[in-house]
Amino acid sequence: MGVDEGNSMGLSDKFVLSVMEDSNGKIWIGTKGGGLNCFNRADGSITVYGMDREPGALRSQRIECIEEDREGLLWFGTANGVWSTDADKPGEFTRHVNLHARNFYIEDSTWLWIGTTNGLFRFSLSEKELSPLPTRYKNFFDAESNIGITRVFKDKNKVLWIGTTSNGLFEYHSDSDSLINHVADSLDPYSISGNLLREIHEDKKGRLWIGTKSDGLNLYDRETKRFIHKSSPAKLPSNTVYNILEDKNGNFWMGTHSGISMYNPETEQFLNFGRHHGLQGMIFEINAHAATKDGHFFMGGAMGLNYFDPDEISYYSHKAPLVISKFEVLNEVKAIDITQFTIFELERSKNYISFEFALLDYTNPEENHYSYQLEPFDEEWVNSGTRNFASYTNLPPGTYRFKVKGANSDEVWSDKVLEVEIFIPAPIWEKPWFLALLLLVVISIIVTAWYLKIAASKRRENILRKEVAERTKDLYEAYSKLEESNIQIEKHNKALRLQRDRISRQNLELKIHRQNLELMVADRTKDLEEAKLRAEESDHLKSAFLANMSHEIRTPLNAIMGFIDILEADEHSPEEREKISSIIQTNSDSLLQLINDIIDISIIEANQLIIRKSIVNFHNFLEEIALHYRTNKDIKKKSLEIIKSIPDENEELLIFTDQGRVRQIYNNLINNAIKFTDKGYVKFGYHFSSDKTHIICFVEDTGIGISEENMQKLFQRFHKIEPVSTKVHRGTGLGLSISKNLAELLGGEIWLSSKVGKGTTFFFTLPLDKSSK
Numbered sequence: 001m002g003v004d005e006g007n008s009m010g011l012s013d014k015f016v017l018s019v020m021e022d023s024n025g026k027i028w029i030g031t032k033g034g035g036l037n038c039f040n041r042a043d044g045s046i047t048v049y050g051m052d053r054e055p056g057a058l059r060s061q062r063i064e065c066i067e068e069d070r071e072g073l074l075w076f077g078t079a080n081g082v083w084s085t086d087a088d089k090p091g092e093f094t095r096h097v098n099l100h101a102r103n104f105y106i107e108d109s110t111w112l113w114i115g116t117t118n119g120l121f122r123f124s125l126s127e128k129e130l131s132p133l134p135t136r137y138k139n140f141f142d143a144e145s146n147i148g149i150t151r152v153f154k155d156k157n158k159v160l161w162i163g164t165t166s167n168g169l170f171e172y173h174s175d176s177d178s179l180i181n182h183v184a185d186s187l188d189p190y191s192i193s194g195n196l197l198r199e200i201h202e203d204k205k206g207r208l209w210i211g212t213k214s215d216g217l218n219l220y221d222r223e224t225k226r227f228i229h230k231s232s233p234a235k236l237p238s239n240t241v242y243n244i245l246e247d248k249n250g251n252f253w254m255g256t257h258s259g260i261s262m263y264n265p266e267t268e269q270f271l272n273f274g275r276h277h278g279l280q281g282m283i284f285e286i287n288a289h290a291a292t293k294d295g296h297f298f299m300g301g302a303m304g305l306n307y308f309d310p311d312e313i314s315y316y317s318h319k320a321p322l323v324i325s326k327f328e329v330l331n332e333v334k335a336i337d338i339t340q341f342t343i344f345e346l347e348r349s350k351n352y353i354s355f356e357f358a359l360l361d362y363t364n365p366e367e368n369h370y371s372y373q374l375e376p377f378d379e380e381w382v383n384s385g386t387r388n389f390a391s392y393t394n395l396p397p398g399t400y401r402f403k404v405k406g407a408n409s410d411e412v413w414s415d416k417v418l419e420v421e422i423f424i425p426a427p428i429w430e431k432p433w434f435l436a437l438l439l440l441v442v443i444s445i446i447v448t449a450w451y452l453k454i455a456a457s458k459r460r461e462n463i464l465r466k467e468v469a470e471r472t473k474d475l476y477e478a479y480s481k482l483e484e485s486n487i488q489i490e491k492h493n494k495a496l497r498l499q500r501d502r503i504s505r506q507n508l509e510l511k512i513h514r515q516n517l518e519l520m521v522a523d524r525t526k527d528l529e530e531a532k533l534r535a536e537e538s539d540h541l542k543s544a545f546l547a548n549m550s551h552e553i554r555t556p557l558n559a560i561m562g563f564i565d566i567l568e569a570d571e572h573s574p575e576e577r578e579k580i581s582s583i584i585q586t587n588s589d590s591l592l593q594l595i596n597d598i599i600d601i602s603i604i605e606a607n608q609l610i611i612r613k614s615i616v617n618f619h620n621f622l623e624e625i626a627l628h629y630r631t632n633k634d635i636k637k638k639s640l641e642i643i644k645s646i647p648d649e650n651e652e653l654l655i656f657t658d659q660g661r662v663r664q665i666y667n668n669l670i671n672n673a674i675k676f677t678d679k680g681y682v683k684f685g686y687h688f689s690s691d692k693t694h695i696i697c698f699v700e701d702t703g704i705g706i707s708e709e710n711m712q713k714l715f716q717r718f719h720k721i722e723p724v725s726t727k728v729h730r731g732t733g734l735g736l737s738i739s740k741n742l743a744e745l746l747g748g749e750i751w752l753s754s755k756v757g758k759g760t761t762f763f764f765t766l767p768l769d770k771s772s773k
Contacts, residue, residue: 011037012048013061014280016300018287020066022074022087027290027298029305030063036076038090049090050078058083058093065287067104067112069125075112077101082114082123096128097121103287105152107160115149120162137179140170150286153200155208157222163197169210182227184215190226193218198286201244201252203265211241211254217263234371234383235270236261243289245297247310255284255299260306262313276364276409280304320361322406322414328354343421351424354391359406359414367409375401397426442595468528475521482514560584598734604741611658611745618653618695619646622685625666634674635682645685655695656769661742662697665750668735669699669762677703680759694748694765705756714752715740739764 013034020028027039035050036058050058060078067075068087076083081098085091103115111131112123121142124131132142139145148165155161162170168183169192185191194215201209210218216231216239233239237258245253252263259282262271275282281303288300299306324338329350335342346353359368371381372390377400384390390404400422407413428434486507493503564584603609626644629635635642646653666684673682680702686695706714715736743750748765 011046011304012051014304015302016280016288016305017062017064017285018066018077019290019298019300019305020068021290021292021298022068023072024087025293026087027292028066028074029298029300030066030076030287031061033061035061036063047090049093056092058085059095064101065103067106069106069112070109071125073125075104077104077114082112097123097130102149103151105154107154113152115152115162117148117165119143119145119147120149120152135177135179137172137177140179150197151200153202155202156206161200161208163200163210164195165197166195168192168195169197169200190224190228192227193229198240198242199244199254201246203246203252204250207265209244209252211244213240213242213257215239217241217254219265230263230268231270236263237272237274242284242286243299245289245291245299247297248295249311251310253297253299253310255286255289255301257284258282260284260299262310274367274409276367278306280306319412319415320359320406320408322357322359322404322416322418324355324357324404324418324420326356327420328356338418338420341419341421343423345423345425348397348425348427351395352391352393353395353422354389355402355404355420356389357404357406357418358388359408361406361408364409369407370404371406372402372404375403395424397424399423446598464528464532468532471524471528478517482510485510560588604738609741609745611661613656613658616655616657616659616662618655618686619651621659621663622646625663625670625684629670629674629682632674638674638678640674640677640679641681643681643683643685645683647687653695655766657746657766661746662766665739665742665764666697666699668739672735673699673701673703673760677701677759689765692768694767696763696765698761698763700759700761702759705758706752706754706760707756711752711754715750 011029011031011034013031015032015034016029017032018028018030022028025041027041029037029039031037035048038047038049040046050061050063053059058076058078060076060080060083062079063076064079065077069075072087073084074087074090076085076093077100079100082096082101083093084096085093097114099114099116099121100118101114101116105113105115106125107113110125112125114121114123119142120140122131122133123129130142132138135141140147147167149162150165151161151163153161158174160172160174162172164170168181171180171182172178182192184194192210192212194212196213196215197210198213199209199211201211203209208220208222210220210227212218216229216236219228219230220226221228231239231241236254237256240257242255242257247253250265252265254261254263258272259275259277259279260273262273263269273279281301283303284299284301288298288305290298292298295311296307296309321339325336326333327335327338327344329346330352331354334344355372357370357372359365359370361368366386368388369386370384370388372378372384373381374390374392376398377392377395382390390402402420402422403417405414405417489503489507493500496503622644626642629642632642634640670682670684683700684698686697688694689696740750743764747767750762750764752760752762754760
């Protein structure tokens with residue numbers, strides 16, 4: 001039923017706000033801007049009131065609500081007051097109170113409750129005037145309370161229920177003068193689902209139902225005082241209930257914000273009707289509903305009024321088949337028209353997939369609905385509404401099962417769920433045994449390298465010994481020959497007296513030659529001994545390094561293996577197992593850092609280290625380091641303070657560098673600072689160079705300090721400085737050597753200043769390009 005201008009067979013305004021059937025069988029229809037319409041069902045004529053300003057006329061074009069009392073008076077709530085007229089002789093209207101009435105409820109044929117946008121008022125039907133309720137809640141009843149009233153209803157137990165626009169549901173017991181306010185509580189699953197109340201309905205079985213805007217339908221259990229939520233957006237359009245009409249079969253016909261929904265309280269099934277079923281529109285008004293004496297229903301809204309017999313509504317129950325019309329992998333069609341279970345195996349890199357599906361029901365195909373799920377990716381079914389496609393990107397390796405089902409415009413779902421299985425293989429490095437194999441290979445390489453170095457050192461030592469023995473033998477033979485010559489000369493001396501002077505001179509020359517030869521032999525012997533010492537020192541350093549490596553690797557490995565054995569014993573509480581797991585993780589991280597240091601120094605020696613530069617937000621980068629070390633267990637154990645220092649005038653600094661290598665330098669320096677600092681603080685940050693071409697990064701501590709002689713060796717490989725003989729610090733002696741090489745590869749340099757007993761500060765520079773700010 002809609003507007004028909006200039007014709008008595010049409011409404012004066014298509015926007016219907018209220019509907020009621022009077023005791024004479026006439027239908028009274030209140031509109032938003034066209035006044036009051038009286039529909040005579042006998043001849044189909046419509047009489048309009050409220051469009052003139054004559055005395056005794058209904059001087060309002062907006063009719064919000066309509067009721068009839070037992071005396072046959074019709075009551076109308078309008079924008080400018082409450083009016084009444086005689087149902088038998090309508091036309092002479094009387095205005096009673098100046099309230100903007102939004103809804104009516106007649107209690108015990110005595111009182112007319114008037115709900116307004118600004119409170120609830122009681123009106124005496126006999127006295128024709130306001131009659132305040134005697135109660136202690138005077139700020140709620142018969143007062144301007146700033147609470148909008150949407151519904152008033154008295155149930156079979158004489159309890160008055162009051163719905164509000166946004167303040168929840170009120171429950172009033174007149175016998176005890178008690179008022180209870182029910183509001184939504186996200187922490188209580190049995191609280192009312194929402195505070196925007198629009199309908200209160202007691203069904204034929206005495207059950208109390210509450211309709212809300214956007215929060216669905218509730219059933220109130222009077223015994224447990226719990227609200228049971230009966231709907232969801234997937235079942236009920238817009239999850240809104242504006243009004244409820246109950247047919248003779250106990251079904252609810254509910255006006256919503258998205259059409260009409262029929263609900264069966266016994267089966268809890270919803271059946272939704274839309275514009276294609278002939279509705280006046282999708283939005284219905286809370287007072288625009290009425291059930292006639294002969295069982296017909298009137299339901300209206302913004303586009304007119306629907307009139308129907310619920311027993312004559314037929315349902316289309318055909319369950320149409322479902323088909324996956326297209327399956328794509330990386331936007332390439334893999335298969336079409338899939339109607340039965342199918343298995344697909346994809347390549348590992350082809351993990352971008354999409355599906356298109358269709359329900360083969362052409363009654364109203366644009367209103368077909370779909371739900372799908374990709375197990376185990378989706379935890380629940382995805383209700384896609386009328387959208388008939390689904391896409392998934394970057395799926396990890398594994399086995400997936402895509403399931404889809406559909407429903408036609410009458411919410412009749414397909415018989416079976418159509419399924420497709422998809423398998424994406426995992427790469428080798430994600431296999432469970434790969435990490436163990438990699439660890440075994442690394443350990444094998446380290447052990448082999450150690451044995452090769454030991455063998456090479458022994459070969460060099462044997463060669464040196466052989467050379468020294470041969471040289472000593474040669475010198476001894478030469479000395480023996482000289483001795484023999486001296487003896488021969490002495491024998492001939494007696495016989496060659498005449499040649500004594502010459503022989504004396506020869507002897508003197510031989511003596512001098514012998515002395516020079518001895519000096520040469522001594523110098524050569526000294527050179528060989530120094531070379532031997534250097535070789536032995538080199539061998540000692542490498543042996544010490546390998547012994548240290550063996551200790552550093554064996555310590556975390558023994559801890560890991562030992563605590564794994566403890567875990568396998570299964571004799572510990574969950575807290576102890578969690579602590580043991582934490583120890584295993586810590587030792588695994590130490591072992592991984594050690595291997596990374598060995599790999600890094602090897603790459604640096606081979607001149608194969610690659611610097612990957614990118615734009616880095618340096619302040620955010622330093623904050624990440626600070627957050628990491630504020631939870632460091634060594635800092636907490638020593639009660640050290642970790643301090644981040646940046647220039648105050650610089651709100652943001654973007655530099656072009658390798659963030660991972662800069663983080664590695666900071667970590668090496670900060671870890672060393674924590675290791676050698678027992679109290680005080682560890683400060684890190686940066687400041688600008690004087691010419692603004694570099695930033696000078698620093699790590700400062702209040703630790704034990706470094707002597708001048710140790711500073712010269714600090715950046716050499718394999719050198720460890722133990723300032724206190726009674727305390728040994730774990731480490732390989734590689735960290736500072738790696739940091740020095742990384743700083744130079746990043747375009748900077750590294751140095752330090754230190755005072756023994758007061759602390760140490762390490763500095764390294766990073767260049768700024770023109771885009772840095």
